[in-house]
Amino acid sequence: MFKKIVVPVDGSESAWRALRQAMEVGMKFDSEIIVITVIQPYNNAALLAVPLDNNVISQSNADLEHIGQEVLRAAKDVVGDYKHNVTYTLEVGHPSERIIAAAKETGADAIVLGSRGLSGIAEFFLGSVSSKIAQYSNVPVLICK
Ligand SMILES: Nc1ncnc2c1ncn2[C@@H]1O[C@H](COP(=O)(O)OP(=O)(O)OP(=O)(O)O)[C@@H](O)[C@H]1O
Numbered sequence: 001m002f003k004k005i006v007v008p009v010d011g012s013e014s015a016w017r018a019l020r021q022a023m024e025v026g027m028k029f030d031s032e033i034i035v036i037t038v039i040q041p042y043n044n045a046a047l048l049a050v051p052l053d054n055n056v057i058s059q060s061n062a063d064l065e066h067i068g069q070e071v072l073r074a075a076k077d078v079v080g081d082y083k084h085n086v087t088y089t090l091e092v093g094h095p096s097e098r099i100i101a102a103a104k105e106t107g108a109d110a111i112v113l114g115s116r117g118l119s120g121i122a123e124f125f126l127g128s129v130s131s132k133i134a135q136y137s138n139v140p141v142l143i144c145k
């Protein structure tokens, strides 16, 4: 338990709190930490809604990838000198699906994440990503408040 922890981050304060708490747990269990950020590219659905040309789409996707890399860079600052192995992954797709799949693929035994993220509408306790992961993950989930 807690040997390999997936920590999904979206750049929000809530996610950084979760990352710090994952490291606290990780120090007790000598855990490896896998930091993941997921970007959602513009797809055909967006194309149907607004007739953008392909350059605009690929430019927007390049911007998204840049943002994803920035989130991972910021995650490295939060991680600091954590004593065990940490890997950083940029995934592309649907956030909760990609996070659950990544936990499976890496053989992780826990997911630690924030209750809310970037949109942070205060009246709800959970965001859509945290509630889907709590529902569909097949490993234990720690949702940090
Ligand atoms: N794109 C993402 N990549 C990686 N982790 C994410 C991503 N989005 C959310 N998370 C993780 O899920 C946690 C909860 O965020 P969530 O997106 O569910 O809440 P929200 O942004 O407040 O609401 P919503 O996105 O449903 O409008 C975050 O603190 C972070 O740990």
Ligand SMILES: [Mg+2]
Binding pocket: 010, 117, 118, 119, 127, 128, 129
């Ligand atoms: Mg969100």
